[in-house]
Amino acid sequence: MSTQSTFSVLLSAPDTGGLEQEYVMRAMKSGWVAPAGPDLTAFEEEVAQRVGVAHVVGLSSGTAALHLALVSWGVGPGDVVPVSTFTFAATVNAIRYVGAEPHFVDCDEETGNMSPALLEQALTELKAAGTSVPVVVPVDMLGKCIDYTAIIDIARAHGAKVLCDAAESFGATYDGKPAGSFGDASVISFNGNKIMTTSGGGMLLTNDEALAAHVKKLSTQAREPVPHYEHTEVGYNYRLSNILAALGRAQLSRLDDMLKRRRDWRDRYRALFANAPGVRILGGADDSGDNCWLTAIIVDPELSQWTAQDLSQALADAGVESRPVWKPMHLQPVSRGLNGTMNRMSEKLFAQGLTLPSGSAMTSVQFNTVTETIQRFV
Numbered sequence: 015m016s017t018q019s020t021f022s023v024l025l026s027a028p029d030t031g032g033l034e035q036e037y038v039m040r041a042m043k044s045g046w047v048a049p050a051g052p053d054l055t056a057f058e059e060e061v062a063q064r065v066g067v068a069h070v071v072g073l074s075s076g077t078a079a080l081h082l083a084l085v086s087w088g089v090g091p092g093d094v095v096p097v098s099t100f101t102f103a104a105t106v107n108a109i110r111y112v113g114a115e116p117h118f119v120d121c122d123e124e125t126g127n128m129s130p131a132l133l134e135q136a137l138t139e140l141k142a143a144g145t146s147v148p149v150v151v152p153v154d155m156l157g158k159c160i161d162y163t164a165i166i167d168i169a170r171a172h173g174a175k176v177l178c179d180a181a182e183s184f185g186a187t188y189d190g191k192p193a194g195s196f197g198d199a200s201v202i203s204f205n206g207n208k209i210m211t212t213s214g215g216g217m218l219l220t221n222d223e224a225l226a227a228h229v230k231k232l233s234t235q236a237r238e239p240v241p242h243y244e245h246t247e248v249g250y251n252y253r254l255s256n257i258l259a260a261l262g263r264a265q266l267s268r269l270d271d272m273l274k275r276r277r278d279w280r281d282r283y284r285a286l287f288a289n290a291p292g293v294r295i296l297g298g299a300d301d302s303g304d305n306c307w308l309t310a311i312i313v314d315p316e317l318s319q320w321t322a323q324d325l326s327q328a329l330a331d332a333g334v335e336s337r338p339v340w341k342p343m344h345l346q347p348v349s350r351g352l353n354g355t356m357n358r359m360s361e362k363l364f365a366q367g368l369t370l371p372s373g374s375a376m377t378s379v380q381f382n383t384v385t386e387t388i389q390r391f392v
């Protein structure tokens with residue numbers, strides 16, 4: 015638990031212990047204290063196997079993975095990239111790093127995920143205006159997969175690639191297939207608050223061998239394979255380090271247990287709010303494929319007689335952290351002047367949403383503090 019926090023129960027604290035220490039120490043003792051080494055290779059292989067993709071590149075962050083996929087595909091100035099507005103800033107920032115223009119697409123009410131109907135409308139209108147739309151970037155909200163079948167079909171019908179931001183959904187499935195295996199490439203994140211962590215890190219996953227090879231080269235300063243330092247394109251320093259990959263391997267070996275624990279919290283939250291008027295769990299009734307990274311409630315104050323903000327305050331008074339869901343990117347000052355295809359649903363979900371403590375490191379005693387506070391409040 016973080017000692018810097020004023021909360022005694024955190025939203026999603028890293029879940030690391032003895033096994034992680036052992037793996038990291040072993041990597042250090044092996045001498046591979048570099049962004050290369052046997053743990054990185056093994057970590058990539060283990061993730062590739064788990065997700066069922068042919069190629070995986072370990073990178074310093076999920077943001078780096080988004081960035082390099084766009085760089086490798088040559089996305090840049092003059093291109094427009096439809097992207098979920100209901101997301102963390104990193105998704106949209108990557109599009110801006112390459113000089114392309116994000117085009118925000120709003121979401122479905124039940125899940126907060128990109129609306130296929132709005133994507134269809136956006137692509138139809140952009141194409142009719144002669145706009146270049148090389149790629150679409152949808153996001154799996156809080157660990158629930160988007161409607162991959164619909165979104166990928168629509169994008170392909172308009173000649174656009176799909177870069178899946180699965181940063182939050184590692185361990186989730188859609189139609190029985192793992193998040194990270196969809197589209198032309200997917201991105202996952204191992205940031206400190208995600209379902210599993212390397213403290214900081216991410217990956218690009220793809221079945222496209224050429225893309226994986228190019229991203230790997232770009233991530234290591236774009237060195238040509240000759241003895242001296244030879245460069246024919248601009249490179250980046252984005253490779254995941256071997257030490258952090260060792261941490262990732264320990265986490266991956268515990269992933270199923272961590273998923274189970276988060277699902278357990280989800281089930282108990284669902285039971286807790288089952289009879290609370292105007293309160294629902296974001297993502298809908300069927301969460302069988304979700305990784306339950308964060309459980310968020312949506313509160314209709316006209317029915318509940320209280321707001322998400324009221325509950326957040328009551329939880330804070332009891333030392334429990336909770337947070338609003340992502341503020342839609344089209345509402346952010348940094349997005350001024352950008353366009354989108356909107357139904358305003360993300361604005362409603364932002365106003366009425368609250369994420370609740372969901373971490374796998376949370377103890378039952380801590381969780382009881384959360385539920386007792388909620389029960390008293392409701």
Ligand SMILES: *Cc1c(COP(=O)(O)O)cnc(C)c1O
Binds near residue numbers: 104203215
């Ligand atoms: C966390 C996150 C990212 C960024 O991943 P980092 O590893 O922190 O760079 C990107 N997109 C979404 C939706 C995220 O939640």
